Amino acid sequence: MNYLSVENISKSYGERVLFDNVSFGINKDQKIAFIAKNGSGKTTIMNIINGFDEPDTGQVVIRKEIKMAFLSQNNNLQDELTIEESIFASDNEVLKIIERYEKALENPNDEEAYQKAFDDMDRHNAWDFETQFKQILYKLKLEDLKMKVNNMSGGQKKRLSLAIILISKPDLLILDEPTNHLDLEMIEWLEDYFAKENITLFMVTHDRFFLERVCNEIIELDNGKIYQYKGNYSYYLQKKEERIASENASIDKAQNLFVKELAWMRRQPKARTTKSKSRQDDFYVIKEKAESRRKENVVELEINMERMGSKVIEMVKLSKSFHPETSGKTILKDFSYSFQRGERIGIIGKNGTGKSTFLNILTQTLQPDSGKVIIGDTIKIGYYTQSGINPKPGQKVIDIIKEYGEYIPLTKGKIISASQLLERFLFDAKKQYDFVEKLSGGELKRLYLCTVLIQNPNFLILDEPTNDLDIVTLNVLESFLLDYPGCLVVVSHDRYFMDKIVDHLFVFRGEGEIEDFPGNYSDFRAYEDSAEPKALQSVSTEKSNWKEKQTKAGLTFNEQKEFQKIEKEIKDLEYQKKQIEQEFSEGKVSDDKIEAKANELQKIIQSLEEKEERWFDLSSKME
Known part of the structure; x- marks a missing residue:
């Protein structure tokens, strides 16, 4: 249908x-x-x-x-x-x-x-x-x-x-x-x-x-x-490759025929017969086919990476929590790691487990509670963040790149202009003079990637680099990163991307626990699936049949209503508890309100315990 x-x-x-x-x-x-x-x-x-x-x-x-x-x-x-x-x-x-x-x-x-x-x-x-x-x-x-x-x-x-x-x-x-x-x-x-x-x-x-x-x-x-x-x-990948090969073969054949027909056209007298007029019409069809070869505009990534010494970055006994005095969130707990040259690390974990905080501590934009980050003298960090570009009002695409210079150094001593560099990132001469605010999400990401790479970093940090990039650009970025000789740290939800470019993973489990896993994302999933049964059961397992639960013998009509009401109240209290804990963890509670908020949290916890106890009492009657 x-x-x-x-x-x-x-x-x-x-x-x-x-x-x-x-x-x-x-x-x-x-x-x-x-x-x-x-x-x-x-x-x-x-x-x-x-x-x-x-x-x-x-x-x-x-x-x-x-x-x-x-x-x-x-x-x-x-x-x-x-x-x-x-x-x-x-x-x-x-x-x-x-x-x-x-x-x-x-x-x-x-x-x-x-x-x-x-x-x-x-x-x-x-x-x-x-x-x-x-x-x-x-x-x-x-x-x-x-x-x-x-x-x-x-x-x-x-x-x-x-x-x-x-x-x-x-x-x-x-x-x-x-x-x-x-x-x-x-x-x-x-x-x-x-x-x-x-x-x-x-x-x-x-x-x-x-x-x-x-x-x-x-x-x-x-x-x-x-x-x-x-x-x-x-x-799709297989058939597209076959289609392009077939199209190119057809175009090559048309080009050979076009050369012969062009010679014939040049030899013919001005007075043409009906038969030659038909051949002349065919010539223009062949000409169009012969000139139809695909123009593959592909992003060209090339940088002149700064020389990297033997000392890269060392993280020593790092700890970071948000308001530990009120049982806040722990991000890092005595974490130590020494990065090696050419290392390629992927970072995964649920939202809220501290991945972005970790990157901010690594780049020293956020200070840890204890411990230190030691960065080698030759290390130049390139940090691609989720926030992207913040252009000035009325700024054009070319202006963004010219902030780094009119001419940009590439590998092997080559130099290109800002305009030529933008062309390599698929911004043609007309597009370069568009206002930045007119760019699509994917074009903004591509321009931002350009500004990070032209600074020639030898330690590259990418926080969700694949969002809004098309598949063609993703493939080019992956090829570039596979050949990138510096250190690479990537946070991404793109499993295909992670599988191709990282050697091992930092798995953020929450509460400061970070596991170093020796493999890519598919290796990790296979390990997790084989190591233990599915930990996350469907929420419907516990409440598989609400109707049956309510009509079971043992509960009076009023108890049935109370049971349903308590479930909703428990959810509301859990949310209130979570909100206050989040306020503490994000530092949103002013000093003069800490005591009041802490007391409010304690009352919520106490009420939650009472509701849960009553819920279990009613549940036991239904068994």
Whole structure:
């Protein structure tokens, strides 16, 4: 069954033609990845499909009865709503029933309203649905349903937008970079979810493991044309290579024929017969084919790395905590390590375990509580951070590079101009004079990478370098890093990238525990899976059948309501506890409020213990 058809759409901006007469379809149960270089029109096509932009020609036809949802890079959440309210704002009928049931739990005195809500849950089989959506929230670390959107980080908002879409269960799900802002554990869960769910997907992603394991078809926009591959990422790589080889062979053949026909054209008299006129027309077709060889514009990375001495960087007995006097968060605990020349380390761990803090201590932008960082005299650090470029108002692309000089030294004594360097990073003469604020996310990342590398570092630190880079640029970056002779430290959620370029891992386990693992990410996953059974059980294991739990003998009607209410109260208290602990760990509590906050935390902990004790009492009656 066809869900959506893109029919002969074209789009131009002035003289620049993004794409012309592009057509493809999305059918039921397809899981399609949409691949294109940055700046080639990928985002424009996504916007046209979702009705945010209009094509110059052609149309998008969507089947009337299907429900379509779109996860964009920009969230469309309402700041004044809580997580729970944002979820229930959906027009999903079952969610409305669950919302009424949740409200009935908050008002235990209205037995009639509770019974009606309970019966509706029964009638629409909403118990399983509730368990499923709470599992999604649990996996995406959105367990505090009372948290307001305006208090959430950018990553939390992205995860909430993803959760809302998954919970709504649309017929067709369109995703723009769904793995951004997710840690590795979340990415792997989402990967499994999409691989198993009977859902139709159309997505843009640069996560090549995701492409490999989830997608069964790949559509590529290449030089303004659409190419379709019925398979995963490995199949796509193989078939694309075969296609390009075939195209080049065809072009070579056309070029040989063109030479012969050109000679014939030059020999012919002006008066031509009908037969020669037909051959003349064919000549122009051959000429166009012969001149159609692909122009592969690829980023060229080349630096004149500073000489590295025998002493690199030594970290000696480092410790770092945030407000240890109030049981705050421990990041480092007596950590020592001596970096060796040419070492390539990947850093992995859940969000919040201290990876960025570690990098800031390593680069001496943050001081440890104890211990020291000793940097060798010849070491020049290049630090690619997640914050990226902060251009001045009205600054142009060329101005950013000229801050480092009009001419840039390369290897073997070569020198190139700032403009020539930008061309190597795919910024043509026209693009170099664009305002920086007009650049796409991928172009900004590419420009930032350029500014880090032209400083010729011999100790390179990359914090999430793969976000917003297209697959072609990623492959070039990987090739450069494989040949990079200096030290390399990388934090990334891109498992494919990590597998290719690192030799061993620092695994941040939390609470100051850092494990040095001798292998890449795939080696680590294989080790973890074989060393112990799956530690993280589904949240639905404990609450596998809420309906059955409530109707078991042993609980009175009022106890059933109390049981449900306590579960919600426990979650609220856990959130309040977590919020205060986070305030302490991030240093947000002023000195004059420390005692009051500490007392408030103690009261919450005491109340939590009482609620949990009552929960266990009621649970024991159901056994």
